Amino acid sequence: MSTSIKQMMQDIGQRARSASRAMARASSEQKNQALLHIAKLIREQAAQIQKVNQLDVERAKAGGQDAAFVDRLTMTPKTIETMALGLEQIVSLEDPIGKISALKKQASGIEIAQMRVPLGVIGIIYESRPNVTIDAAALCLKSGNAVILRGGSEAIESNTLLAKMIQEGLDAAGLPRDAVQVVAITDRSAVGEMITMTQYIDVIVPRGGKSLIARLMAEARVPMIKHLDGICHTYIDADADIDIAIKVCDNAKTQRYAPCNAMETLLVNQSVSLKILPTLCKIYQDKGVELRVDALTRKTLEDAGFIGLVDATEEDWQTEYLAPILSIKTVADLDEAINHIERYGSKHTDAIITKNSATVARFLREVDSASVMVNTSTRFADGFEYGLGAEIGISNDKLHARGPVGLEGLTSLKYIVMGHGEIRT
Numbered sequence: 001m002s003t004s005i006k007q008m009m010q011d012i013g014q015r016a017r018s019a020s021r022a023m024a025r026a027s028s029e030q031k032n033q034a035l036l037h038i039a040k041l042i043r044e045q046a047a048q049i050q051k052v053n054q055l056d057v058e059r060a061k062a063g064g065q066d067a068a069f070v071d072r073l074t075m076t077p078k079t080i081e082t083m084a085l086g087l088e089q090i091v092s093l094e095d096p097i098g099k100i101s102a103l104k105k106q107a108s109g110i111e112i113a114q115m116r117v118p119l120g121v122i123g124i125i126y127e128s129r130p131n132v133t134i135d136a137a138a139l140c141l142k143s144g145n146a147v148i149l150r151g152g153s154e155a156i157e158s159n160t161l162l163a164k165m166i167q168e169g170l171d172a173a174g175l176p177r178d179a180v181q182v183v184a185i186t187d188r189s190a191v192g193e194m195i196t197m198t199q200y201i202d203v204i205v206p207r208g209g210k211s212l213i214a215r216l217m218a219e220a221r222v223p224m225i226k227h228l229d230g231i232c233h234t235y236i237d238a239d240a241d242i243d244i245a246i247k248v249c250d251n252a253k254t255q256r257y258a259p260c261n262a263m264e265t266l267l268v269n270q271s272v273s274l275k276i277l278p279t280l281c282k283i284y285q286d287k288g289v290e291l292r293v294d295a296l297t298r299k300t301l302e303d304a305g306f307i308g309l310v311d312a313t314e315e316d317w318q319t320e321y322l323a324p325i326l327s328i329k330t331v332a333d334l335d336e337a338i339n340h341i342e343r344y345g346s347k348h349t350d351a352i353i354t355k356n357s358a359t360v361a362r363f364l365r366e367v368d369s370a371s372v373m374v375n376t377s378t379r380f381a382d383g384f385e386y387g388l389g390a391e392i393g394i395s396n397d398k399l400h401a402r403g404p405v406g407l408e409g410l411t412s413l414k415y416i417v418m419g420h421g422e423i424r425t
Helices: 003-025 028-044 046-062 067-073 077-092 131-142 153-172 189-194 210-219 242-254 270-286 295-303 334-344 357-366
Strands: 100-105 111-118 121-126 146-150 180-182 203-207 232-236 263-269 290-293 325-331 349-353 371-374 393-395 403-405 411-418
Touching: 003 111, 003 121, 003 146, 003 180, 003 189, 028 046, 028 077, 028 131, 028 153, 046 067, 046 077, 046 153, 067 153, 077 131, 121 131, 121 189, 131 146, 131 153, 131 180, 131 203, 146 189, 153 180, 203 210, 203 393, 232 242, 232 334, 242 263, 242 270, 242 349, 263 270, 263 334, 270 290, 270 295, 270 325, 290 295, 295 325, 325 334, 334 357, 349 357, 357 371
Parallel strands: 121 146, 121 203, 146 180, 232 263, 232 349, 263 325, 290 325, 349 371
Antiparallel strands: 100 111, 111 411, 393 403
C-alpha cells in the first residue's frame, strides 16, 4: 500500500471519529431534517443522477460485465424514487438513541438502567448497487453513527454524486459533513487499510459477494456484522398442511432467485412425499427450476413420470445457488431434517411447515439460525418485512446483532447509574 493511500484513509478515519461525537448528541429533529433534505435533492437531481450513472454503466459494459451486474448497477427513475421514499420511511421510524430501559433501584439506593447509544464509526464496504450509498448512510445517520462508505469501483461516479447530496443534507441540518464520507478512490488497498483501522472504526459491514466477505473474514481486524452464505432450508413435516406447504415452498424458491433469503434446499418428510412432491415439483419445472435430488426423491418423482432430474451431490447440499436450481432431500423424520440443517446450513434462515405444536417447539429451539420460521416463506427474512424499515444487512453471528440489521442493530447499550450521594460500604 502506498503511503499516500494509508495517510488518506487515516485522515478519513480521524475525521469520522471526530464527527461521531457530534452525531451521538444530534437531535432526532436534526437527523430527520438531514434525511428529508437528501430525499428532496435526489428528486430534484434525478436526471443528473441518471446521467452520471450512465457513465458507470457504459464503463461496466465496456469492461465485459454481464447483464445481471449491469442491471444491479443501473439507476432508473423507479430506483431513484425508491431511494427517496426509503429516506422518508427512515424518518418515520422511532429514533432509538437515548432510550432508557430496564430501570431498577438497588438496596443501596442507586438506580441502574440501560441507555441505547450509537456504535460510533461504521465502515461499509459494498459492490455495484449505488442505492446502498443512500440506504447505508441514512441508517447510520438516523442511528447517530458516523460512517465511511467504500463502494465498488464500478459505481464510483454515481457514489460520488450521491455523497455530495448526503453532505449537503448534513450541512442543511447543522451536522458535520464528515459524518458520512465516501472513499473516493478505487484502489483495493484502501479496503485493506480500512478493515484494520481499529482506532477509528468500530464495526465493518460488508455488503457484497462471497469472495468479498471471505476476504474480509480472513484479513479484517475490525469486528464485522456479516453473513457469508444464505443456504436456506424449508422442512415439510409429516403433519404439514399440504396446500400451505405447496404455496409457501413455491414462493420461497421462485418469487426471486437471487436474494440471500431464497430457499436453496427443500427437505420433505417421507410420509407426505407422495402427496407433496409431484404437485410441487411440476410447479418448479414449469418455471424452469432445475431439480437436484437424492435417491428417495428421485424414485418418488420418476414413479410419477418426471424426467430431467439431476442427482444431488455432497457439494449441492452446501451450495447457495442464487439461481433457478433447488436441492431436494426426502428425510425420515424431524431429527434427520434438523441434523441436515445443522450440518449444511449457514445459520441464516430456515423454515418448517407443520400443524404440530410440539414439532414447532422443537424446531424453534433446536435450529440454530438467525431467523427460524413456521408455516411461511423464507423470503420474509429482511428488515422491511420485519418492520425494521430499511436494513443494512443480515447477520448470522451471535454477538451483538443477529438476523436483519436495522436501526437498533447499529446501536449498543451502556449502563447508566443514578445516585443520590450513596457510598459503598
